[in-house]
Amino acid sequence: MADTTAIVLAAGQGTRMKSKRAKVLHELCGRPMLHHVLEAAFAAGVSDAIVVVGFDGDNVRRSLERFGDRVRTAVQSEQRGTGHAVSCALPALASSVGDVLVLCGDTPLVRAVDLENLARALREQTSASLALLTCEVPDPTGYGRILRDASGGVRAIREHKDASTEERAVREINPAMYAVRAAFMGPAVGKLSPNNVQGELYFTDVVAQAAAGGGAIAVNCDSASTLVGINDRAQLDAAERALYRRRAHELRQSGVTIRGDARVDAGAVVEPDAEIEAGVVLRGTTIVRQGAFIDVGCVLTDVDVAEGAVLKPYTIASQSKVGPRAQIGPFSHLRPDSHIGEEAHVGNFVETKKTTLHKGAKANHLAYLGDGEIGEGANVGAGTIFCNYDGFKKHKTTIKKGAFIGSDSQLVAPVTIGEGAYVATGTTVTKDVPDNALAIARTRQENKEGYASKLRARFKAAK
Numbered sequence: 001m002a003d004t005t006a007i008v009l010a011a012g013q014g015t016r017m018k019s020k021r022a023k024v025l026h027e028l029c030g031r032p033m034l035h036h037v038l039e040a041a042f043a044a045g046v047s048d049a050i051v052v053v054g055f056d057g058d059n060v061r062r063s064l065e066r067f068g069d070r071v072r073t074a075v076q077s078e079q080r081g082t083g084h085a086v087s088c089a090l091p092a093l094a095s096s097v098g099d100v101l102v103l104c105g106d107t108p109l110v111r112a113v114d115l116e117n118l119a120r121a122l123r124e125q126t127s128a129s130l131a132l133l134t135c136e137v138p139d140p141t142g143y144g145r146i147l148r149d150a151s152g153g154v155r156a157i158r159e160h161k162d163a164s165t166e167e168r169a170v171r172e173i174n175p176a177m178y179a180v181r182a183a184f185m186g187p188a189v190g191k192l193s194p195n196n197v198q199g200e201l202y203f204t205d206v207v208a209q210a211a212a213g214g215g216a217i218a219v220n221c222d223s224a225s226t227l228v229g230i231n232d233r234a235q236l237d238a239a240e241r242a243l244y245r246r247r248a249h250e251l252r253q254s255g256v257t258i259r260g261d262a263r264v265d266a267g268a269v270v271e272p273d274a275e276i277e278a279g280v281v282l283r284g285t286t287i288v289r290q291g292a293f294i295d296v297g298c299v300l301t302d303v304d305v306a307e308g309a310v311l312k313p314y315t316i317a318s319q320s321k322v323g324p325r326a327q328i329g330p331f332s333h334l335r336p337d338s339h340i341g342e343e344a345h346v347g348n349f350v351e352t353k354k355t356t357l358h359k360g361a362k363a364n365h366l367a368y369l370g371d372g373e374i375g376e377g378a379n380v381g382a383g384t385i386f387c388n389y390d391g392f393k394k395h396k397t398t399i400k401k402g403a404f405i406g407s408d409s410q411l412v413a414p415v416t417i418g419e420g421a422y423v424a425t426g427t428t429v430t431k432d433v434p435d436n437a438l439a440i441a442r443t444r445q446e447n448k449e450g451y452a453s454k455l456r457a458r459f460k461a462a463k
Helices: 033-043 057-070 082-092 112-124 182-190 205-212 233-253 451-462
Strands: 004-010 048-053 071-075 099-104 130-136 144-148 154-158 172-174 178-181 216-220 281-283 299-301 316-318 345-353 362-370 372-374 385-387 397-399 410-412 415-417
Touching (some): 004 033, 004 082, 033 057, 033 099, 033 112, 033 233, 048 057, 048 082, 082 182, 099 112, 112 178, 130 205, 154 205, 154 216, 178 205, 362 372
Parallel strands (some): 048 071, 281 299, 362 385, 385 410, 397 415
Antiparallel strands (some): 099 178, 130 172, 144 154
């Protein structure tokens, strides 16, 4: 399909979404619905695509930058129907294009295999000018109906609002996905007229022209649910749940264990022998490598999880790296630029930000580690805080190899704890600690014998 271009119609507002955003920018599985359509088209083999934009066009164009020069746009400044939208794209169509796929940007469940079948049907039937996908649905309300002649061939499509009572009884519908000869499409679109209830140019009328000429081929799809369009938030939710189910099935087939309602976004990668528990959400460009275990309720965004790592329940992480056989959680928070090294531990209620823990380093309980570097084998005790912000600038804390930080310590950055050094429990460190030194900075304890009963009596009298 190197000579095939996709034209994707994405100019409408989608008023039933009740949103200031273009309908095609609403996301499913971490990507705008328009992107799912484009990815299916590229997976089916099209060489490039023209997206027709209109409402919220600037934001739609910005969203398409990830596709680079494979996607360009055409503008439909006034929405006058699908035929008019296609005509807006025609000037951008290269002269070398043989066939065109015409698709809608609000059909995110469409499968590459269905588009491949559609394009193949047109290529193999050399006398035909057009091929279209069709399917039967229990309730065809709102869809264009496929009208056939006495021999069973497609003769036209009738939009619901223009259909007679007899035509509305037809359950074979048009999901608005076509493969068209480029040489036929230009003249056919030029002949369209707004002779309908909507007063618009319907691209569906091109089907009747094809049927009257070289022929229109109906390609039946065995899964009507994959062709549905999205018009409101309820349909968006249903489609997203279907995409997550499809994604989970594909991953299970590839050797991944996924339990329950785990949600893996379209851009996330999970390698074989990884295990993903119920309630997990993998977002963005997250990678979970072979043998890693992601336990219940973890939410990972753009996180690289190495082989054999274990993320315990309810770990939250973003834009970070977790090294081989590291252990994170439960209830840990890895903020951006956290790098947890091989076999390192970050435990319950520990928060890291822009901090590296080298091999075997541990911070197992109740700590804030911001703008830090923690050396190999170092231990950070419960309640430790990196005091990294002075109200204006962030400062770095460095803990060198094998150092021990006692519980309830405060390290006031910028500061360095030397190799093998020991910071005593409850210490506030305000200056560098040399290698192998003990740092202790706390008020000397004083015990007053028998004083507790006197203190209680005073408090009781005051009350």
